[in-house]
Amino acid sequence: MHSKASLGLKITATCGLLFLHLPILLIFVYAFTTEDKSYQWPPPGFTLEWFGVTWNRPDVWEALGLSLRVAAISTVIAMVLGTLCAAAVARFKFFGRETISLLVILPIALPGIITGISLRSAFNIADIPFSFWTIVLGHATFCIVVVYNNAVARFRRTSGSLVEASMDLGATYFQTLRFVIMPNIATALLAGGMLAFALSFDEVIVTTFTAGQQQTLPIWMLEELVRPRQRPVTNVVALLVVLVTFIPILAAYYLTRGTETVAGQGK
Amino acid sequence: MDARPDQVASNNRILRQSALESMTPAVSLRSVSRHFGQVRAVDAVNLDIAEGEFFALLGPSGSGKTTCLRLIAGFEQPTSGAVVIFGEDATRVPPYRRPVNTVFQDYALFPHLNILDNVAYGLMVRGEKKAARHQAAEEALSLVALGGFAGRKPSELSGGQRQRVALARALVLKPKVLLLDEPLGALDLKLREQMQSELKALQRRLGITFIFVTHDQGEALSMADRVAVFDRGHIQQIGAPQDVYDRPETPFVADFVGSSNVLPSNMVEQLAGQSVPASLRPEQIRLTDTDGKLIGNVIGSAFLGAANRIELDVGGVRLSVLLPKTAAVPDLGSLVNLTWDDGALHVMRGEHV
Numbered sequence: 160m161h162s163k164a165s166l167g168l169k170i171t172a173t174c175g176l177l178f179l180h181l182p183i184l185l186i187f188v189y190a191f192t193t194e195d196k197s198y199q200w201p202p203p204g205f206t207l208e209w210f211g212v213t214w215n216r217p218d219v220w221e222a223l224g225l226s227l228r229v230a231a232i233s234t235v236i237a238m239v240l241g242t243l244c245a246a247a248v249a250r251f252k253f254f255g256r257e258t259i260s261l262l263v264i265l266p267i268a269l270p271g272i273i274t275g276i277s278l279r280s281a282f283n284i285a286d287i288p289f290s291f292w293t294i295v296l297g298h299a300t301f302c303i304v305v306v307y308n309n310a311v312a313r314f315r316r317t318s319g320s321l322v323e324a325s326m327d328l329g330a331t332y333f334q335t336l337r338f339v340i341m342p343n344i345a346t347a348l349l350a351g352g353m354l355a356f357a358l359s360f361d362e363v364i365v366t367t368f369t370a371g372q373q374q375t376l377p378i379w380m381l382e383e384l385v386r387p388r389q390r391p392v393t394n395v396v397a398l399l400v401v402l403v404t405f406i407p408i409l410a411a412y413y414l415t416r417g418t419e420t421v422a423g424q425g426k
Numbered sequence: 427m428d429a430r431p432d433q434v435a436s437n438n439r440i441l442r443q444s445a446l447e448s449m450t451p452a453v454s455l456r457s458v459s460r461h462f463g464q465v466r467a468v469d470a471v472n473l474d475i476a477e478g479e480f481f482a483l484l485g486p487s488g489s490g491k492t493t494c495l496r497l498i499a500g501f502e503q504p505t506s507g508a509v510v511i512f513g514e515d516a517t518r519v520p521p522y523r524r525p526v527n528t529v530f531q532d533y534a535l536f537p538h539l540n541i542l543d544n545v546a547y548g549l550m551v552r553g554e555k556k557a558a559r560h561q562a563a564e565e566a567l568s569l570v571a572l573g574g575f576a577g578r579k580p581s582e583l584s585g586g587q588r589q590r591v592a593l594a595r596a597l598v599l600k601p602k603v604l605l606l607d608e609p610l611g612a613l614d615l616k617l618r619e620q621m622q623s624e625l626k627a628l629q630r631r632l633g634i635t636f637i638f639v640t641h642d643q644g645e646a647l648s649m650a651d652r653v654a655v656f657d658r659g660h661i662q663q664i665g666a667p668q669d670v671y672d673r674p675e676t677p678f679v680a681d682f683v684g685s686s687n688v689l690p691s692n693m694v695e696q697l698a699g700q701s702v703p704a705s706l707r708p709e710q711i712r713l714t715d716t717d718g719k720l721i722g723n724v725i726g727s728a729f730l731g732a733a734n735r736i737e738l739d740v741g742g743v744r745l746s747v748l749l750p751k752t753a754a755v756p757d758l759g760s761l762v763n764l765t766w767d768d769g770a771l772h773v774m775r776g777e778h779v
Contacts, residue, residue, distance in 0.1 A: 323501050324534035326521040328548035328599065338551065342538040 183401075190394035198390070209391040219396060222379035229291070229375060230359040233298035234306075237355045238348060240299075241306030249314035260311075267304040274300060275368030282369070289371030297369035298362060302355035309351030313344045346414045353407035353414075360404050376400060450513040452477040452603050452635040453498055453526075458507035460493050467493040469659035470507070475637060475652075477512075477602075480629050482646035483639045485656030486682065491639045494656070495605050498637065499528050512602060526603040527596035531611060533588045535580035541567070541591055542576035548599040566598035567591075569628075586617045597632070604629075606638035610645060622649055643683045647671060655679050672707075676775050680705035687711075687745045693720075694773065702773050708735065709748040710770040713756065718763025720745075724756050738762070 164172075190209060192202035213219055241263075247253075248260050266274055278297050287293060321343070325335040363377045370378065376396065383393045451474040460468040468490040475481045483491035496502040497509055500521035508517045516524055527548070535544050542563050543550070549559035567573055570590035580588055589609065596604055609625065610618045626649055629636045640646050646653050647667040655662045655670060655678070663675045674680035677688040686705045689697070694704045697719060722738030722745060734749045736756065747764070749755065756762050 318532060318534060320530045320532055320534035321536060323499075323521070324528070324530055324536075325547070325551075326501075327499060327526075327528045328551065328595065329522045330547075330551040331522055334551045338547070339536060 186394055186397050190391055190398050192391055195388065195390050209389070209395050212389060213392045213395040216392060218374075218379065219392070222374045222376045223396075223399075225291070225294075225373055226360055226376040229294050229298055230356045232295050233302045233359045234352050234356045236295070236299045237302035237306045238352050241303045241351065241355075242310045242344070242348060244303070245307050245310035245314050249311050250319065263307050264304055266300040271301075271362075271364035272368075275365045278365065279368040289369065291373065293369045293371070294366055294373065294375065297365040298359040301362075301365070302359055305354045305358060306348070306351035309347045309354070310344060313347035317343045350411035350414045353411040357404040357407045361400055450477075451475055451510075452479070452512060453637065454510040455494070455497070456508045456510060458494075458497060458504045458509060460490075460497060460502055461505045466659045468497065468504075471659075471661055473654060473661065473664070475603075475635060477635055478633050480626065480636045480649060480651045481638070482650035482653045483637065483656060484641070484643060484646040484653050484683070486641055488658075489656035490659040491641075491654075491656045492607060495528075495607055495637065495639050498603070499526055499605050500524050525601055526605055527599055527601040528605040528607065529589070529592045529596050529609055531607040531609075533580075533592040535588055535591055535595070537580055539580075540576065541572070541578050541580065541583070544580065544591060545595045545598055547595065562598055563594070566594040569597065570594045585612055586621070589613065589621070593628075601634065603635045603637060606636065608639055608641070610640075610642075618645075625649065647683070653683075655683055657682070673772055674705050674774060677703045677705070680772075680774065689745075689771070690743060693741070693743060694771070698771060698773065700773055702775070704771050704773045706745070706766065706771055708746045709733075710766050711745070711747040711764050712766060713747070713749070713753065714763045714765045716763065718765055720764045722762055722764055724758050724760050724762060726758070727755050738764070740764070 188202065189198055191205045191207065192199070193204035193206045193208075194202060195209075244259070244263055248256055275297070278293075278300070282289065282293055317340075321339055322335055325339045326332075330338060361377050362375075363381065366375050366378055374382065377400070380393050380396060380400075383396075384390075453473075453475040455471050455473040457470045457472055458468060459466065459470050471490070471494060473494075483494055485491045493502060497504055498511070500516070500519060504517060508515055510516060511524060511526065536547065539547065542560060545563035545566050546554075546559040549562055554562075564573070564576065567576060570593050572587060572590050572594065575583065575587065575591075580591065583591065589612075606625075610621050613621060622645065625636070625638075638649070647670070650667060652664060652666055653670050654664045657676075657678045663670055663679045665673075670679060671684050674684060674686065680686040680688050684705065684707065686707050689704045689706055691701045691703050695701045698704065720740050722740040724736055725739050725744075726737035728735045728737075730748075733751055734753070734755050736747050736749060738745045738747060745764075
């Protein structure tokens with residue numbers, strides 16, 4: 160099946176990849192530039208100064224802290240609710256099962272702006288003041304989807320008779336959860352959780368609608384770009400964001416890879 | 427189809443007698459029903475299984491036999507009726523507190539545990555020490571001739587080996603009743619025959635009650651001491667393999683278990699004066715030159731190796747006849763006279779197929 164790619168195809172593919180990734184590289188380069196008013200190319204010189212400046216900026220720390228807390232709590236909520244929902248949909252037949260499955264996935268299919276507006280008006284109607292928790296709630300809507308999708312796929316591939324076998328052998332519900340279900344879905348949950356964390360960490364649109372005065376890191380960056388001072392600080396933060404989101408996604412990929420030998424499927 | 431009831435018949439009788447002597451049945455279903463919405467998967471079933479019996483629940487798919495097994499295991503709750511295990515009402519007892527263990531059709535081995543820990547699982551959740559449970563698991567594995575496989579993962583085993591692991595995992599807990607759901611269904615023919623005799627030997631050695639579900643009448647008849655034949659949620663007949671085979675009580679049993687000819691009641695009325703259906707075994711029908719009890723038109727024939735089978739049309743009723751190899755096979759389309767010994771015609775309950 161592996162035939163050699165033609166020269167034209169190779170060139171086109173290379174150009175496409177460069178087009179996609181060069182701008183990202185550019186962001187990294189500007190984190191080291193000596194010029195702080197405008198993005199000048201080529202950079203007049205390189206320095207590590209901005210890392211120090213970033214380190215001493217309390218607003219960066221505040222935004223980073225908020226983003227990490229929001230991401231962590233949204234992920235925890237998503238992991239609990241997403242897993243339970245996946246277990247129900249994968250294991251039981253009940254009235255409205257397909258509808259629930261669709262409703263859970265909907266937030267990720269809907270444009271973020273719709274989710275944002277609807278949440279904002281809902282908060283208004285219910286007279287809920289914007290706070291840390293409204294951001295978390297907004298993020299949880301799409302974080303649940305990622306966890307749910309990962310978990311439901313694993314539940315479907317894990318034979319239902321494993322649970323029955325465990326109970327048959329004398330394990331209580333809790334023991335079955337601990338010794339059979341958790342080991343079989345752990346990697347899927349971890350992967351889903353990491354993806355959810357990464358999604359929440361760099362979310363802008365829904366956050367814009369559900370945040371009050373607080374600034375999460377992406378929102379802070381957006382604000383910072385229009386200000387003309389210490390621009391490379393934004394780039395240093397961008398570098399940080401890439402690391403924080405990329406590492407979990409990579410880890411999630413490695414965790415769910417190589418699980419083709421599926422739990423309880425083989426005879 | 428190739429039931430060999432004779433070889434187990436004598437053994438059966440001894441076991442049945444001892445079964446009658448012990449007063450408390452191992453498992454007892456008392457007018458148990460399990461309905462799924464409109465579907466009556468199991469409908470008012472009464473069943474007593476004696477201690478030490480090798481009992482088969484036989485029937486086509488959807489007949490309720492597997493639901494019955496799951497009711498005994500505790501995975502299903504009866505819609506009405508009671509499940510009694512060793513004299514104690516187990517209807518509301520969860521599966522993990524019943525003295526029964528199950529060998530699942532897909533074996534359900536835990537993929538994340540090795541073979542030893544799979545077998546030791548039941549002891550682990552009971553809180554047995556590691557050394558003790560591993561030793562017991564090793565013993566159970568050697569019981570099923572899998573001594574050297576302790577460190578492997580289930581995915582590294584063949585179907586037959588996985589089945590032995592599932593067996594060891596259930597037996598290590600020393601259950602009073604072992605439930606087997608289509609235990610041989612996923613194995614190839616050669617392995618299936620081997621496992622049949624191994625299971626039988628194992629059951630005799632351990633002396634515990636085996637209840638197994640199968641749709642294969644040959645398997646049920648050759649392995650079981652007694653068979654319950656299921657159809658559409660009802661038990662059609664309970665009896666020793668020989669009884670069920672030779673004296674089917676309903677047309678369904680005659681057809682499903684014995685592959686016997688079922689004569690409709692109007693035909694039986696002409697032959698025997700009773701307006702009930704009757705069973706007539708294909709090997710008991712002979713072709714004769716004169717004085718036939720019935721006349722049939724030959725519409726097909728097949729060479730079976732040890733015998734020839736011919737298909738006949740008798741006034742709209744299809745009959746099959748097994749002819750010894752020595753007998754001449756009549757031509758297609760010819761008319762033949764049929765006869766049989768008195769007593770070969772076995773009248774049944776009125777219910778029709």
